[in-house]
Amino acid sequence: MKESTIMKIHYGTALASVGLVAVHILMRLTTGFADSLEYENVIANYRSVPYVIMLELILILLSVHGFNGLRVIMLELKQGRVYEKAVSYGCVVAMIGLIGYGSRTIIITNMGMV
Amino acid sequence: MAQVSSIPEEQASLPLSASKSILLRISKFNPEYDKSSKFMEFTITYKKWTTVLEAILDVKKHFDHSVAVRYSCRQASCGSCGMLINGKPRLACFTKISELDSDVVTVEPMNNFPIIRDLTVRFEKLFESHQKIKPYLIRNDTELESDEREFLQSPKELEQYIQFANCIKCGLCNSACPTMATDSSFVGPQALAQAYRYVADSRDKGKDTRLNIVDDSHGIWRCHFAGSCSQVCPKGVDPAMGIQFLRGYLLGFRS
Numbered sequence: 106m107k108e109s110t111i112m113k114i115h116y117g118t119a120l121a122s123v124g125l126v127a128v129h130i131l132m133r134l135t136t137g138f139a140d141s142l143e144y145e146n147v148i149a150n151y152r153s154v155p156y157v158i159m160l161e162l163i164l165i166l167l168s169v170h171g172f173n174g175l176r177v178i179m180l181e182l183k184q185g186r187v188y189e190k191a192v193s194y195g196c197v198v199a200m201i202g203l204i205g206y207g208s209r210t211i212i213i214t215n216m217g218m219v
Numbered sequence: 220m221a222q223v224s225s226i227p228e229e230q231a232s233l234p235l236s237a238s239k240s241i242l243l244r245i246s247k248f249n250p251e252y253d254k255s256s257k258f259m260e261f262t263i264t265y266k267k268w269t270t271v272l273e274a275i276l277d278v279k280k281h282f283d284h285s286v287a288v289r290y291s292c293r294q295a296s297c298g299s300c301g302m303l304i305n306g307k308p309r310l311a312c313f314t315k316i317s318e319l320d321s322d323v324v325t326v327e328p329m330n331n332f333p334i335i336r337d338l339t340v341r342f343e344k345l346f347e348s349h350q351k352i353k354p355y356l357i358r359n360d361t362e363l364e365s366d367e368r369e370f371l372q373s374p375k376e377l378e379q380y381i382q383f384a385n386c387i388k389c390g391l392c393n394s395a396c397p398t399m400a401t402d403s404s405f406v407g408p409q410a411l412a413q414a415y416r417y418v419a420d421s422r423d424k425g426k427d428t429r430l431n432i433v434d435d436s437h438g439i440w441r442c443h444f445a446g447s448c449s450q451v452c453p454k455g456v457d458p459a460m461g462i463q464f465l466r467g468y469l470l471g472f473r474s
Contacts, residue, residue, distance in 0.1 A: 109434045109469040116470075180436060181402045189436065 111173060118170040125163050132156070151214035164207040172200040238264045241316055243274050245286055246327040249336050258325070259283060265316045271324060272300050272311035275338070287337035295453055298389030302338050303327040308391040308451045329394035345390050348410035352432055354417065357425025376421040383416035383461055385454040392448035392458050404437035408448035408458035411439055415461035418468065430468055439465055 132150075133141040140146060150156050176196040180189055213219060243263045248256035261282050263274045272290055279286050288311070290300040295313040304314050304326055316324060332340035392408040399405050414433050418426045433439040439462060448458040467473035 107434055108436050108438060108440050112440050113470065177441070181398065181405075181441060184402065184404045184437070 115170060115173050118166045118173075122163065122166045122170060125159055125166065128159065129163060148214065148219070151211065152217070154215070157211055157215050161208060161211055164211070165204055168200045168203050168207070172196040172203075238266055240264045241274075241321070242323045243278060244323060244325040245275065245278065245337070246325075247286070247337055248328070248334055250334055256327070259286075267315070267317050269316050270312050271304055271309075271314045271316060271319075271326060274316060274324070275311060275326065287335065287339045289339045296387060298387035301329050301389040301391045301394065303329060303394070308394040310389060310391070310453045313453050329390060331394050331396065331399040332390060340390070342388075342390060345388065345393055345407070345409060348406045349388060349413060351406065352410050352414040352417070352429055353425060354413050356417065356420065356423045357428060358422070359424070370422040372421055379421070380416045380419040382456055383412050383419070386413060386416070386456050387454055389453065391451045391453065392456075395447040395451045397445050397447065398441050398443055402437060402441055405441050406433060406435070406438050408442070408462065411442065411465060412448075412456060412458035412461040414439075415465045418465065426468070430465070433465060434469055439469065 135141075136146060141150075151160075173196070176192055179192045179196075240262050243261045244258045245261070246256045247253075247259050261278050263277055265274060270293075272288075272293060275286065275288050276290075279288070288300065288302075290312060291297040292299070293312045295310050298310070300311040301308060302311055303309075304311065305319055305321060305324060308329055311326070326338060328334045328338050328340050332342070332344070334340055386409065388409065390409065392412070393399050396405075396408050399407055411433060414429045417423045418429050442459075442462050444459060444463070446459045449456070449460065452458065464473065
């Protein structure tokens with residue numbers, strides 16, 4: 106993938122994350138911040154399909170943005186063909202792993218398996 | 220007339236004939252023999268117009284002829300005498316000691332370049348990056364073809380790139396760049412500014428080729444926009460601005 110395409114995704118995910126995380130924080134404030142973190146309220150949030158979709162989107166957006174940021178930092182720290190390939194593929198694998206693990210948590214909680 | 224009226228003012232601050240002295244600290248380092256650099260100190264007298272290069276040449280002439288320094292034109296045209304002067308990348312021939320406002324002047328080789336010896340550094344990487352972005356007009360036709368007319372350009376079209384054409388390839392911008400300090404593969408502000416110089420030239424048809432070259436994992440996107448490149452340029456080129464304009468092309472904001 107061209108670096109400009111990657112960076113467009115990087116900037117896009119950053120902007121979208123800011124919007125969605127703002128909605129997420131505002132929803133925490135509707136019930137009071139401390140109350141919103143009570144076990145029952147957290148589980149109740151996971152049962153709401155629109156909210157779960159938003160959480161999944163935040164997970165994907167932040168994972169893509171964060172791991173690309175990490176890739177960029179690591180490429181600037183050290184150079185070398187093997188190292189750069191390892192960093193790039195490593196970040197993609199870690200990103201997929203994190204999204205997979207997070208999605209699993211969201212899905213099983215939404216389905217009432219917790 | 221303005222010049223004539225400014226002379227008495229200068230004389231009032233420092234008489235033209237007055238000499239002062241400074242401590243000139245010159246970094247000495249030979250990578251073949253030395254493990255680290257050390258500073259040699261010389262007391263040099265100077266006048267209001269004495270440049271740092273003249274002071275270094277004075278040291279070579281009277282104290283230590285082994286000081287390695289690269290220079291040529293002595294008028295900020297050739298870009299040979301770039302070095303760190305009191306920690307800032309500057310041209311030695313373009314920096315007057317009197318304007319440094321310090322009793323101690325420390326000169327070191329530029330950062331982000333391999334040192335040959337003392338104050339001289341290798342420019343291979345700079346020239347390699349410069350060549351990589353194809354620093355010439357790319358066209359299928361020439362001015363000599365058809366009816367032998369030059370490629371016309373309006374003053375407005377010229378304005379788009381003219382300041383970038385002032386680059387003398389002295390390497391000061393690359394020396395000041397924080398990204399170049401850690402990313403040895405980074406193409407650098409000099410080459411990126413030159414890429415913009417040709418992309419913005421209305422006579423050039425190689426925009427896509429150049430944008431492809433700089434659109435690399437160690438290309439234009441690694442610039443953090445610190446702006447130090449623009450701050451140190453002795454010719455008034457603003458590489459940071461050129462880089463942002465180039466990004467505009469790649470992001471689709473400019474065409």
